Amino acid sequence: MCVECGCGSSGKMPAKEHKGIAFSHRHAHGNDDTAPSKATPSGGTTGEDRRFSVEREILGRNNRLAEDNRAFFKEHGIIALNILSAPGSGKTTLLEQTILSLGGSLPLAVIEGDQETSRDADRIRSLGVPAVQVNTNAGCHLDAHQIAHSLEELSLSPGMLLIIENIGNLVCPALFDLGETSRVVLFSVTEGEDKPLKYPQIFRGADLVLLTKSDLLPHLDFDTAKAMNYLRSVNPSGEILPLSARSGEGMDRWVAWISAQREGAGAMSESPTRSGEAHGTPSGG
Numbered sequence: 001m002c003v004e005c006g007c008g009s010s011g012k013m014p015a016k017e018h019k020g021i022a023f024s025h026r027h028a029h030g031n032d033d034t035a036p037s038k039a040t041p042s043g044g045t046t047g048e049d050r051r052f053s054v055e056r057e058i059l060g061r062n063n064r065l066a067e068d069n070r071a072f073f074k075e076h077g078i079i080a081l082n083i084l085s086a087p088g089s090g091k092t093t094l095l096e097q098t099i100l101s102l103g104g105s106l107p108l109a110v111i112e113g114d115q116e117t118s119r120d121a122d123r124i125r126s127l128g129v130p131a132v133q134v135n136t137n138a139g140c141h142l143d144a145h146q147i148a149h150s151l152e153e154l155s156l157s158p159g160m161l162l163i164i165e166n167i168g169n170l171v172c173p174a175l176f177d178l179g180e181t182s183r184v185v186l187f188s189v190t191e192g193e194d195k196p197l198k199y200p201q202i203f204r205g206a207d208l209v210l211l212t213k214s215d216l217l218p219h220l221d222f223d224t225a226k227a228m229n230y231l232r233s234v235n236p237s238g239e240i241l242p243l244s245a246r247s248g249e250g251m252d253r254w255v256a257w258i259s260a261q262r263e264g265a266g267a268m269s270e271s272p273t274r275s276g277e278a279h280g281t282p283s284g285g
């Protein structure tokens with residue numbers, strides 16, 4: 001259930017024979033992270049208090065499962081990238097070109113999130129890469145529980161790269177930690193320079209921002225310097241990389257960034273939960 005829009009989160013995945021590293025997740029249905037509601041003078045609770053309590057419970061349950069996912073990734077040296085963006089920013093095309101650029105140099109698997117269809121997962125599978133499709137129906141984001149179930153469907157191996165293509169949405173996916181190693185946000189030049197100011201939370205939590213479709217810049221009224229300044233204003237420490245999956249600009253640097261993430265996997269120490277950093281309980285949406 002999404003904190004704000006009330007969407008369902010029971011993603012559907014086809015059953016398949018599981019091979020490789022065994023992953024088994026726990027179902028955390030407790031409410032120990034739920035804050036008690038304040039009593040009103042009449043002895044009841046306010047709507048705002050109830051809403052805050054539900055938000056805490058939903059995010060708390062998700063974060064516990066995310067930590068299980070993260071611990072599993074660290075134990076086996078798996079690099080899990082959570083790819084986020086608005087619809088149409090080029091996530092699946094980037095994944096296709098990334099697979100081709102890597103050329104089978106490392107084991108790779110993909111989790112595809114969409115409300116309906118298996119079109120994107122089919123595109124990935126056509127390149128010989130295993131992919132699990134998660135259809136959220138009315139849901140607007142993936143959550144840690146769905147990722148845990150997807151891991152049970154994949155053939156996993158130590159040191160592999162796992163790419164999670166989240167739902168195309170600049171709001172809800174920012175709130176939900178999946179247990180990922182790194183969070184990558186695509187910012188298309190077709191969207192306008194002000195997206196980081198309008199949707200700061202998703203950009204604030206990014207470890208890397210890819211400025212995609214850069215090959216279209218000669219045909220657009222897009223101020224790259226202004227866009228960079230807006231990004232820096234909400235995420236001073238995040239990396240920014242102009243990229244075009246079609247022309248190939250920036251792909252070498254993107255692949256090098258992935259390689260650096262993988263090389264550092266063995267030395268990664270335990271990190272704080274993302275919910276304690278930039279992805280805390282929302283105040284609105």
